[in-house]
Amino acid sequence: MATPRIIVVGGGLAGLAAVIKIAEAGGSVDLFSIVPVKRSHSVCAQGGINAAKNLKGEGDTTYKHFDDTIYGGDFLANQTPVKAMCEAAPAIIDLLDRMGVTFNRTPEGLLDFRRFGGTLYNRTAFAGATTGQQLLYALDEQVRRHESEGKVRKFEGWEFLSAVIDSKGVARGITALDLRTMELRSFPADAIILATGGIGAIFGKSTNSVVCTGSAQSAVFQQGVTYANGEFIQVHPTCIPGEDKLRLMSESARGEGGRVWVPRTAGDKRPFKQIPEAERFYFLEEWYPKYGNLVPRDIATRAIHKVVFENGLGLDGQPMVYLDLTHIDRATLNRKLEGILEIYEKFVGDDPRDVPMKIFPGMHYTMGGLWVDANQMTNIPGIFAAGECEYQYHGANRLGANSLLSCIYGGFISGPNALSYAKSLPAQEGDGGHAAELARQAAINDSLLHNEGTENPFKLWRELGDVMTKHATVIRYNKGLQQADEKIVELLDRYRKVNLSDKSQWANTSFAFARQLKNMLELARVVAQGARLRDESRGAHYKPDFPDRNDEQFLKTTKASYTGDIIGPRFEYEAVDTQFIQPRPRRYDAAS
Amino acid sequence: MATKTVLFEIKRQASPDAPAVWESFEIPWRPGMNVISAMMEIAANPLTADGHQTTPITYDSNCLEEICGSCAMRINGKARMACSALVDNLDQPIRVEPLSKFPLVRDLQVDRSVLFENLKAVKAWVPIDGTYDLGSGPRILPQEQELSYPLSNCISCTCCMEVCPQFNIDTGFVGAATIAQVKLFNNHPTGKVLKEERLRALAGDGGIQECGFAQNCVEVCPKGIPLTNTISNVSRDVLLQKAKDFLRG
Numbered sequence: 001m002a003t004p005r006i007i008v009v010g011g012g013l014a015g016l017a018a019v020i021k022i023a024e025a026g027g028s029v030d031l032f033s034i035v036p037v038k039r040s041h042s043v044c045a046q047g048g049i050n051a052a053k054n055l056k057g058e059g060d061t062t063y064k065h066f067d068d069t070i071y072g073g074d075f076l077a078n079q080t081p082v083k084a085m086c087e088a089a090p091a092i093i094d095l096l097d098r099m100g101v102t103f104n105r106t107p108e109g110l111l112d113f114r115r116f117g118g119t120l121y122n123r124t125a126f127a128g129a130t131t132g133q134q135l136l137y138a139l140d141e142q143v144r145r146h147e148s149e150g151k152v153r154k155f156e157g158w159e160f161l162s163a164v165i166d167s168k169g170v171a172r173g174i175t176a177l178d179l180r181t182m183e184l185r186s187f188p189a190d191a192i193i194l195a196t197g198g199i200g201a202i203f204g205k206s207t208n209s210v211v212c213t214g215s216a217q218s219a220v221f222q223q224g225v226t227y228a229n230g231e232f233i234q235v236h237p238t239c240i241p242g243e244d245k246l247r248l249m250s251e252s253a254r255g256e257g258g259r260v261w262v263p264r265t266a267g268d269k270r271p272f273k274q275i276p277e278a279e280r281f282y283f284l285e286e287w288y289p290k291y292g293n294l295v296p297r298d299i300a301t302r303a304i305h306k307v308v309f310e311n312g313l314g315l316d317g318q319p320m321v322y323l324d325l326t327h328i329d330r331a332t333l334n335r336k337l338e339g340i341l342e343i344y345e346k347f348v349g350d351d352p353r354d355v356p357m358k359i360f361p362g363m364h365y366t367m368g369g370l371w372v373d374a375n376q377m378t379n380i381p382g383i384f385a386a387g388e389c390e391y392q393y394h395g396a397n398r399l400g401a402n403s404l405l406s407c408i409y410g411g412f413i414s415g416p417n418a419l420s421y422a423k424s425l426p427a428q429e430g431d432g433g434h435a436a437e438l439a440r441q442a443a444i445n446d447s448l449l450h451n452e453g454t455e456n457p458f459k460l461w462r463e464l465g466d467v468m469t470k471h472a473t474v475i476r477y478n479k480g481l482q483q484a485d486e487k488i489v490e491l492l493d494r495y496r497k498v499n500l501s502d503k504s505q506w507a508n509t510s511f512a513f514a515r516q517l518k519n520m521l522e523l524a525r526v527v528a529q530g531a532r533l534r535d536e537s538r539g540a541h542y543k544p545d546f547p548d549r550n551d552e553q554f555l556k557t558t559k560a561s562y563t564g565d566i567i568g569p570r571f572e573y574e575a576v577d578t579q580f581i582q583p584r585p586r587r588y589d590a591a592s
Numbered sequence: 593m594a595t596k597t598v599l600f601e602i603k604r605q606a607s608p609d610a611p612a613v614w615e616s617f618e619i620p621w622r623p624g625m626n627v628i629s630a631m632m633e634i635a636a637n638p639l640t641a642d643g644h645q646t647t648p649i650t651y652d653s654n655c656l657e658e659i660c661g662s663c664a665m666r667i668n669g670k671a672r673m674a675c676s677a678l679v680d681n682l683d684q685p686i687r688v689e690p691l692s693k694f695p696l697v698r699d700l701q702v703d704r705s706v707l708f709e710n711l712k713a714v715k716a717w718v719p720i721d722g723t724y725d726l727g728s729g730p731r732i733l734p735q736e737q738e739l740s741y742p743l744s745n746c747i748s749c750t751c752c753m754e755v756c757p758q759f760n761i762d763t764g765f766v767g768a769a770t771i772a773q774v775k776l777f778n779n780h781p782t783g784k785v786l787k788e789e790r791l792r793a794l795a796g797d798g799g800i801q802e803c804g805f806a807q808n809c810v811e812v813c814p815k816g817i818p819l820t821n822t823i824s825n826v827s828r829d830v831l832l833q834k835a836k837d838f839l840r841g
Binding site: 100110211243 | 606607622623624625626628629632635636637638645646647648650651652653654655656657658659660661662675676678697698699701704705708711712715716717718719720722723725726727728729730731732733734736737738740741744745747748777780782783
């Protein structure tokens with residue numbers, strides 16, 4: 001038979017990792033990306049990538065990495081794939097090193113490692129504070145090499161719209177929109193891999209990049225792909241609030257010794273240097289003596305919330321706390337953290353080597369995503385998923401520096417699996433559903449362009465972001481989640497009256513955005529309703545009315561399916577694979 | 593009380609063939625706002641300063657943290673990233689234009705794919721044997737890493753090419769960013785296996801000898817990459833390579 005053709009959607013770490021494996025195994029790949037792949041959101045990851053290489057004589061093992069990840073995720077992740085990922089991690093670091101990633105080094109020329117949240121080991125390899133950028137570039141370079149040898153075709157500036165699914169329910173390709181010419185086309189494939197990243201835009205402002213709308217995931221969800229654990233949203237404890245986005249201040253700042261504090265007295269107006277040690281409240285160190293500033297992100301985020309909103313100790317009465325590096329010498333800071341210190345300097349104007357940074361939690365990551373099996377395939381044959389857009393590796397809370405790992409690992413697993421699936425795929429009947437899917441998409445485009453009404457999609461988006469951030473992030477109440485869902489239904493109704501101020505057919509960004517917005521709204525319901533139904537607290541999902549983890553009822557994966565009804569998605573629950581580590585209470589404040 | 597506002601003048605062009613026009617905008621000021629947040633505001637309220645209905649502005653952007661390299665444009669005449677252009681630090685009206693050395697797509701969006709083609713031409717990668725497990729990579733001393741790391745920080749924004757007097761259709765000059773990548777991969781213990789090929793790629797027309805040493809590139813680089821030093825360095829390597837190839841006949 002002819003060489004199988006695989007379509008990979010998304011050119012971040014997961015997508016590029018999949019492309020490399022397929023090209024290496026002799027398959028042909030079409031790679032689709034909204035932005036030139038070198039500009040993908042993976043570049044924003046700062047702190048590092050985890051692997052239990054045990055190069056510091058601490059007795060670290062891949063099993064301890066596995067245990068930290070499961071425990072950090074509050075036992076919600078299926079254990080078999082997580083175990084396999086942690087076991088594969090050291091070889092992945094070696095490979096990245098061979099590709100030329102400029103990892104920081106020890107005096108002996110070996111890889112240096114630092115500590116990150118949720119572990120007691122120095123397990124995080126890093127390239128300054130721009131690790132994601134360096135990793136993405138390494139994979140981008142390898143893909144460019146395959147591209148120059150004709151094994152990969154890039155479609156940059158194309159946006160995925162939908163999967164093409166045949167009469168037997170099997171994927172046969174995709175439809176996509178050329179964001180420059182606005183041409184709608186379908187592309188045949190024997191298997192497709194979605195590696196389309198996060199969903200930050202659903203929350204308005206987040207640490208995510210502009211393209212992280214979750215639109216692709218939502219599109220296939222509406223075509224029948226199951227979405228899992230959507231309610232688990234990571235709010236990163238240390239962000240720089242901004243007008244256009246929330247900028248991440250990496251966990252590596254704390255990994256290198258950064259301390260979080262507020263003045264003990266509310267409204268203390270003294271400059272930080274005049275506040276003596278005894279009058280500073282290092283609340284993470286006091287509440288969590290063993291892990292200190294390196295508790296997992298959900299714990300740190302709730303602690304900051306408590307200090308600001310319950311204890312009223314935010315700086316100047318504002319929702320902000322100090323993240324302080326001023327006790328560390330400048331040379332060390334420049335060698336290990338320069339990239340993130342520059343971000344703070346450029347966007348805030350203060351030098352964090354001289355004054356403590358002012359930070360606050362912000363929406364950062366979705367642990368939930370498309371449901372996949374052990375081969376990274378969704379419930380629709382031929383649709384695979386890898387990276388942040390799938391749910392598999394982080395349970396109820398992701399540990400820092402595990403995302404780069406899960407992206408590359410997921411890509412490495414999905415690529416060869418998609419190829420072997422494609423090799424045994426029976427030929428399609430007729431056109432495989434291409435004409436029908438193209439017609440469906442053309443009709444959606446047409447109605448959007450000819451809508452009469454008064455709604456502006458960017459304004460609807462702001463309202464969505466506000467309601468999701470208010471009700472579906474750090475602290476959740478069923479009443480608020482109910483209100484959020486009702487608001488989304490209202491927005492979906494108003495969406496029908498969207499009138500685009502730009503109806504042209506050339507590089508029309510508001511048209512592309514309006515299409516994404518519809519998908520954001522549909523996916524937001526999965527998050528809000530999933531959260532409302534889960535009456536417990538686990539990892540990043542915290543309900544004051546149900547403050548404890550309830551394994552009996554909720555040690556289960558949430559699975560949402562699209563119904564098209566006004567009531568929203570249908571939910572069911574699936575048992576979690578806990579065959580290696582027995583669930584135990586998750587207590588970072590305990591001495592043990 | 594009148595709210596404080598910010599004045600913008602933005603160059604618009606509906607398509608490559610359409611005429612360019614300037615539109616003025618008056619946007620509510622907010623603390624910490626950058627040029628990108630002003631454009632987000634225009635998308636939500638597409639009205640010019642004199643009250644005319646217009647369209648949202650087309651521009652490239654993604655990370656908004658000056659690390660993806662997308663949002664390069666000319667702001668008050670200077671090539672820079674729009675995300676890190678804080679409104680409070682800019683003279684008003686803030687004049688925003690597309691980069692001038694690349695094919696225009698629409699408004700502030702241009703086609704910079706030439707850089708990625710150049711990276712292909714100089715084989716800017718480490719040619720590993722395969723992705724299977726072959727053990728650890730080569731040992732690299734911290735001093736060497738500290739030389740390579742700044743070069744690998746290049747975000748492909750193309751600001752260095754925009755401000756280079758030699759980067760134009762006549763010379764076909766490859767530009768500083770690509771030359772820095774040649775240096776990066778020629779430095780790498782495994783990457784240097786392609787060193788001669790990379791140097792030869794920079795030896796012909798449009799190669800490194802087109803550099804007129806105006807030094808604009810190093811001044812404009814948002815990542816502070818030591819571009820002029822690197823160019824001198826690679827320039828010497830290219831000459832040596834030419835001499836070697838000549839002697840080999």
